[in-house]
Every structure is written in structure tokens, then in C-alpha cells.
Amino acid sequence: LIHQQLREKGYSTPLSADIHFNPRAAHVAATVAEKVRINPGNFVDKQKTFAVVEYTDEEYVQELEKIRSKVVPFLQVCKEHGTAVRIGVNHGSLSDRIMTRFGDTPEGMVESCMEYLRIALDEGFTDIVISMKASNTLLMTKAVRLLVDRMDKENIHFPLHLGVTEAGDGEDGRMKSAVGIGALLSDGLGDTVRVSLSEDPEAEVPVARKIVDYVAKREGHKPILGELYPGFSPFSTDKRETRAVRNIGGGFVPVVISDRNAIADMSINPHFIPDYIYVGDNVPGNFPKGMKSIVDFPNWEDRIDNFPMFTAGNISDIKECQAAVKFLQLSYPQLTDEVLSVLKNTEKLVVILQTSHVNGVGEQRAFFHKLLNGHCDIPVVLQRSYSEDVAEDIQVKGGIDFGTVLLDGFGNGIMISNTG
Structure with missing residues (x-):
């Protein structure tokens, strides 16, 4: 009927x-x-x-x-x-x-x-x-x-139809759908998708469209050169083993670093307290008490709960630095054999893995496989930057970008910024 x-x-x-x-x-x-x-x-x-x-x-x-x-x-x-x-x-x-x-x-x-x-x-x-x-x-x-x-x-x-059952509503439903569907689309799997939200049905298609469109934008880029680690299995739920640096890596749950480098507002939502706050050049006067700060190395001061951020440009200064934790911003193209040797032989060091590649997921995956092939167990925090004005857009993009790599068993934390 x-x-x-x-x-x-x-x-x-x-x-x-x-x-x-x-x-x-x-x-x-x-x-x-x-x-x-x-x-x-x-x-x-x-x-x-x-x-x-x-x-x-x-x-x-x-x-x-x-x-x-x-x-x-x-x-x-x-x-x-x-x-x-x-x-x-x-x-x-x-x-x-x-x-x-x-x-x-x-x-x-x-x-x-x-x-x-x-x-x-x-x-x-x-x-x-x-x-x-x-x-x-x-x-x-x-x-x-x-x-x-x-x-x-x-x-x-x-053909494969992709979907996450009982994804929920609001932020949870959108991010769970983005993680599950986006990860498989990133693998080149999937022919149709369905986003299942605990909301009115008409809310589902726009989210599904955003997931598909975001992954589709990666098409056509030059190959990302890398070598798959022979021991990696896409079917395994094992996580990459890393050494612990304070509360990062080892058996610790992934940490969250709030990127406030370009933001004057230092207020903290008591329901979403980060493990560290990256402030860039200097710790501002309104920095929340009791929080751990990360400061660019040239302006870093050796005091409690204040840690330096290095780059590939000043990597030679890492060895002499006596900080309890040292952070190093890197991207996959910067991971030369010389840099890999530094990562393997420097204690108390954590990588902040950046990417500006159109296929950032692919580039970050390549980074981890190079670490595995080099037998390097350094902890790595995934970093992403966005400029979104709509909350749903960053939920979808962040869910795909972070979720896909984390599902591979890679990553000991996330660092996210949004200038929208």
C-alpha cells in the first residue's frame, strides 16, 4: 500500500x-x-x-x-x-x-x-x-x-553499505558516525552510507553528505611515499606500544592538549578540562592556576608545570634542555633518518604530529609506519587545525581525522585548534 x-x-x-x-x-x-x-x-x-x-x-x-x-x-x-x-x-x-x-x-x-x-x-x-x-x-x-x-x-x-548503529544524537551521534564511516571511506571502502541519529530523519542526510564530501576532497593528490610496517594488521585492535613520558604514552589514556596559541581567552570549561594548554610564545597573565602550560622553547622558563615546545628548526637544542617533558612539533616530510635517531635516543620527548596535507590521515599514517619500521617507541600526539564556524563541521572533520588514525591504534593524545 x-x-x-x-x-x-x-x-x-x-x-x-x-x-x-x-x-x-x-x-x-x-x-x-x-x-x-x-x-x-x-x-x-x-x-x-x-x-x-x-x-x-x-x-x-x-x-x-x-x-x-x-x-x-x-x-x-x-x-x-x-x-x-x-x-x-x-x-x-x-x-x-x-x-x-x-x-x-x-x-x-x-x-x-x-x-x-x-x-x-x-x-x-x-x-x-x-x-x-x-x-x-x-x-x-x-x-x-x-x-x-x-x-x-x-x-x-x-557493494558495501556503511553505517554505525545507535550512534545517538547531537555531538555524540555525529562524531561516532564520522569516525566509523570516515575511517572506512579513508580506506577506499564503501559505496553507500547511512547516518543513524536519534533525531528527526531529515537531520541525517546533511551529516552523511558532509562525511562523504570531506573524504572525497582528498582525491587526486600525489602519492604519499612510505613503507607499510610488515607487522601491522588492519584487523587487529592492538595499540602501538610506546614508552611513557609522564602521563603520555605507555599505559595511560590519550591526553588532550588545548591549543590557545591564537586565542586570548584562557577560560576553562570545568566539564572539559585539558591535560595541557599550548600558549605559544608566552604564558599569559590570565592563565588558569593549576594547569600545565606548553610554551615555545625560545620563551620557555624552567618552572613547575611549564614545558617547552620545540620545532624541527631548533631540534638541536633538545638534548641540553632539562625539562621534565619536552614536546617537538613535526610533520611526516620532516621525519628524516637523522630526526628519527633523535626521537629514538632522547628521553622525556613527545612528538606533536602536524599535517597540512590534503590527505592528512594518509600522511599521519605514513609517519607512524616509519616509526614502527624504525623501532621507535616515542609517544605521539595527533595535532589538527581547523577554521570552522559551524560546530557540526568540526565534529565531522575532527571525527574523521582523529578517529581514523586512533582506530589504527596510533596516537597517545590529541591537540586541536579552531580559529573559526
């Missing part, structure tokens, strides 16, 4: 039906809608009860045959009506069968999808789109990367 009324009113946008728990409903929807989304976690398998049921290999094969007996008739209806199918795996609804064998893991999500893909290919059905969604951006990105790797190995190639 909905489809009929839309067409009578002159709307031609394809209609997609999202079906759970009911193969019969999927059959009906396939005769009307242009696409039907089915969830492998509940299309045939029973609703999750979190029961641990051990299957023998023979019993597991029997369960797969049950799935085949329900999926094949559905695919036949789709063939007859020219209906596409989205195999939409959701981390929160993996079946007890998958959970028992593979656990609550990206591997479980991948196998849940591959079971249905293999059945479809056996039946010669290829009008398929795939999605792998989770509310945890780390798990979602690893699952999609693992799925693509598995499909490549089996010579299977289908």
Missing part, C-alpha cells in the same frame, strides 16, 4: 523493506519493494537467547541447510521481481549459533554474512549489497575490513 501510494503521488525513489524474524514477510516485501534487507542473525535462526549451545560439525552443517531451505525460496522471489537484497549483519543481533562458535567478534559478523553470500552465489543471485553495522566503531571498522579481505580471498565482490 505504501509503495502504491508513493507511486500514485509521483515519487519514483526506490523503496527498501527492512525485515526481521519473518521470512514470509520478506517474500511479500520482495514482490513490492525494490530492495529487501534481511538480517542473517534472525532471518532463520531463532531470536537470540544468549544460550551457549555446542554444535558438532555435523550439526552445524545441518543448521546451515536449514538456512538454505529458507533463503533459496526468498531469493527465487527476488529473482522473479528484480528485487535487490541487502545482507545486513548487525553486531547486536548475531545468532546464538554464531556467538557460540565465533564469539562476540568481528569474525562472527563476517561468518554470519559469508554464510548467506555463499548460498546466494550457489543460486546465481548477485543483486546484493552488504552492510556490517555495530554501535562500537572499532568493532564495526574491523569487521568491514575483515569481510573485504575474506571476500577478496574467495573472489567475491559486492
Whole structure:
């Protein structure tokens, strides 16, 4: 009825039906809608009860045959009506069968999808789109990367639909979506996207558009020369191991450095207190008491909670400086073998990793891989500068820029400035 009324009113946008728990409903929807989304976690398998049921290999094969007996008739209806199918795996609804064998893991999500893909290919059905969604951006990105790797190995190639489930609303929803979707788009993965906000539906498309447009602007740049670290895995959740410099690196949570270099206002929101404040040339008279300051080395004074910021231009002064923590602003092009030697052999040093490259994510990734190849465990703080007047714009851009690199396991803190 909905489809009929839309067409009578002159709307031609394809209609997609999202079906759970009911193969019969999927059959009906396939005769009307242009696409039907089915969830492998509940299309045939029973609703999750979190029961641990051990299957023998023979019993597991029997369960797969049950799935085949329900999926094949559905695919036949789709063939007859020219209906596409989205195999939409959701981390929160993996079946007890998958959970028992593979656990609550990206591997479980991948196998849940591959079971249905293999059945479809056996039946010669290829009008398929795939999605792998989770509310945890780390798990979602690893699952999609693992799925693509598995499909490549089996010579299977289908479009990917990207999204983060239950992203939330406001700042949280926008940043979670930007992190998860943006990281995969940065990898060159993804054909369609959906931003899911706990807001009115019309708020979702503008955010999705901003995510896609921001990543697309990187296209066409000259290659960033670098060498991938052989031990790096895009499927791993391991973080790069670093030495600790005070509360940065080691086993400490990432720090936050507030960049007030170009801002006269030194007030601090009590709900968002940074670990350090970078002030540039001098500590102003209105600097908050009890806060740790970072000052450009030429104007640095050796006193409690005041630390110097070096650049590539005065890197030779680092060795003689006796500060408890020393910061060094660097970009990837400045990471020569000589500079790498300084990073490896200087204690109490932290890198502030800058980038002005159109593909800053790619350049910062290259920096970390050079550190790994050079066996350098120095802690690194990711730095980005923006000039945005709209809060949503910096949420999206910052989410993509910082989130993508942090999801790789790189970065011991963030330093952000906005002059908008």
C-alpha cells in the first residue's frame, strides 16, 4: 500500500523493506519493494537467547541447510521481481549459533554474512549489497575490513553499505558516525552510507553528505611515499606500544592538549578540562592556576608545570634542555633518518604530529609506519587545525581525522585548534 501510494503521488525513489524474524514477510516485501534487507542473525535462526549451545560439525552443517531451505525460496522471489537484497549483519543481533562458535567478534559478523553470500552465489543471485553495522566503531571498522579481505580471498565482490548503529544524537551521534564511516571511506571502502541519529530523519542526510564530501576532497593528490610496517594488521585492535613520558604514552589514556596559541581567552570549561594548554610564545597573565602550560622553547622558563615546545628548526637544542617533558612539533616530510635517531635516543620527548596535507590521515599514517619500521617507541600526539564556524563541521572533520588514525591504534593524545 505504501509503495502504491508513493507511486500514485509521483515519487519514483526506490523503496527498501527492512525485515526481521519473518521470512514470509520478506517474500511479500520482495514482490513490492525494490530492495529487501534481511538480517542473517534472525532471518532463520531463532531470536537470540544468549544460550551457549555446542554444535558438532555435523550439526552445524545441518543448521546451515536449514538456512538454505529458507533463503533459496526468498531469493527465487527476488529473482522473479528484480528485487535487490541487502545482507545486513548487525553486531547486536548475531545468532546464538554464531556467538557460540565465533564469539562476540568481528569474525562472527563476517561468518554470519559469508554464510548467506555463499548460498546466494550457489543460486546465481548477485543483486546484493552488504552492510556490517555495530554501535562500537572499532568493532564495526574491523569487521568491514575483515569481510573485504575474506571476500577478496574467495573472489567475491559486492557493494558495501556503511553505517554505525545507535550512534545517538547531537555531538555524540555525529562524531561516532564520522569516525566509523570516515575511517572506512579513508580506506577506499564503501559505496553507500547511512547516518543513524536519534533525531528527526531529515537531520541525517546533511551529516552523511558532509562525511562523504570531506573524504572525497582528498582525491587526486600525489602519492604519499612510505613503507607499510610488515607487522601491522588492519584487523587487529592492538595499540602501538610506546614508552611513557609522564602521563603520555605507555599505559595511560590519550591526553588532550588545548591549543590557545591564537586565542586570548584562557577560560576553562570545568566539564572539559585539558591535560595541557599550548600558549605559544608566552604564558599569559590570565592563565588558569593549576594547569600545565606548553610554551615555545625560545620563551620557555624552567618552572613547575611549564614545558617547552620545540620545532624541527631548533631540534638541536633538545638534548641540553632539562625539562621534565619536552614536546617537538613535526610533520611526516620532516621525519628524516637523522630526526628519527633523535626521537629514538632522547628521553622525556613527545612528538606533536602536524599535517597540512590534503590527505592528512594518509600522511599521519605514513609517519607512524616509519616509526614502527624504525623501532621507535616515542609517544605521539595527533595535532589538527581547523577554521570552522559551524560546530557540526568540526565534529565531522575532527571525527574523521582523529578517529581514523586512533582506530589504527596510533596516537597517545590529541591537540586541536579552531580559529573559526
